[in-house]
Amino acid sequence: MSYNNNEKKAGWRHLISEWLHHFKWHILVWPAFGFFTFVSQDYLWPLIQNINNPGSTPLGEYASAHPLRLAGVLVCLAIIGFAIKAWMIVRPILVREKQYAYMLEGIGLREFSSHDCDEKKRQDWDRCVSEIQGTRPTRICILGASGWETFGSPQSPMHILLRDFEGSISILLMKPGSYGFKKRTAELNKNEEAYRKEIADSIDYCRSLVVKYKKSIDIRLYEDEPIWKMIFSDRYLWLQYYDPKDDVDNTPVYTLQTRAQATDSSLYYPLVRVFLRRWNDAKSTDGFDYHNHKFLC
Numbered sequence: 001m002s003y004n005n006n007e008k009k010a011g012w013r014h015l016i017s018e019w020l021h022h023f024k025w026h027i028l029v030w031p032a033f034g035f036f037t038f039v040s041q042d043y044l045w046p047l048i049q050n051i052n053n054p055g056s057t058p059l060g061e062y063a064s065a066h067p068l069r070l071a072g073v074l075v076c077l078a079i080i081g082f083a084i085k086a087w088m089i090v091r092p093i094l095v096r097e098k099q100y101a102y103m104l105e106g107i108g109l110r111e112f113s114s115h116d117c118d119e120k121k122r123q124d125w126d127r128c129v130s131e132i133q134g135t136r137p138t139r140i141c142i143l144g145a146s147g148w149e150t151f152g153s154p155q156s157p158m159h160i161l162l163r164d165f166e167g168s169i170s171i172l173l174m175k176p177g178s179y180g181f182k183k184r185t186a187e188l189n190k191n192e193e194a195y196r197k198e199i200a201d202s203i204d205y206c207r208s209l210v211v212k213y214k215k216s217i218d219i220r221l222y223e224d225e226p227i228w229k230m231i232f233s234d235r236y237l238w239l240q241y242y243d244p245k246d247d248v249d250n251t252p253v254y255t256l257q258t259r260a261q262a263t264d265s266s267l268y269y270p271l272v273r274v275f276l277r278r279w280n281d282a283k284s285t286d287g288f289d290y291h292n293h294k295f296l297c
Contacts, residue, residue: 108256108266115240115253124253125157128231128238131255137233138167143275145174145184145226145242146195149249152202158231163209168216171206172278173199175221175285183225187244220284230275234258237268 113124132140140162144150151158162169174181176196185192209215229248231238239254256268278284 106265108258108268109254110236110257111253111255113253115249115251121249128255129157129161131236132161132165132233135233135235136166137235139170139234140165140167141170141172141230141232141272141275143172143228143230143278145229145248146198147171147173147202148198150229150231152198152205159205162206162215162217163213165215169206169218170279171217171219172222172275172284173202173219174226175223176200178221178223180223180225184242188247218286220279220286222278222281222284224278224283228271228274230271232268232272232275235268237271239271 111127113120115121115124142150142158146152149156151162153159174184176192176199181195182192184190185195203219206215206217206219210217226242226248229238229240229242235258237256239256240248240251242248243251256266256271258266258268
């Protein structure tokens, strides 16, 4: 029954839309047609009949008496014609741009960067850090591989941010010796021991923050190959993908956000669930035993 009611409502909406369309068409066309008929009957037709002696017609007399005024009218008509033509060209573009902007807002995409040179990388990381510092979220989550170039190294972009952050921090890194670890090192032709050390040093940095600054940091290690690199807070998400043939820092950056309206249309939400699913995976294990000061990787 509800299906039939919806069909009837849709039919009435379509009928009203068609009626309004024709109404607007008549409002514009008939006055224009009447004006053209008036001008043709009183001015253009006599001119055509007396083409050899145009000065004897009303339009010819008017042109002889007011040449500049007639020229101005013709120029105005030409400008109006060009403006209408330009609007007909521009309007579909504006409509597409509006639809495109609405689509981007709907999926939550805020920025895109090719992230393909040192200057762009610096600017992208500066924006990421500024966003987290400016919004003062209660939690930061990081999904990465070794973490060394993201927060572990003293020169990494989030090294100081983690030290100064007042909320809780959850970090997922690759488990050394796992299937994903071995595949990643083989793809990039990395030394396994060096890569293992990067992971251990990243975890050790977090341990030092917990011991020295009493930070709330949890680290878990996953076994699968890395696909997404994510850094997200309560409303902001940094996203990159792990290219099998290149370092993740050379892949494009997508930044997403939750929408102002209470809606789940933003891709922020399903991507956060990707992190949570891996975090809660039974195969994911703790990276460090803070009570016994012992690495678990």
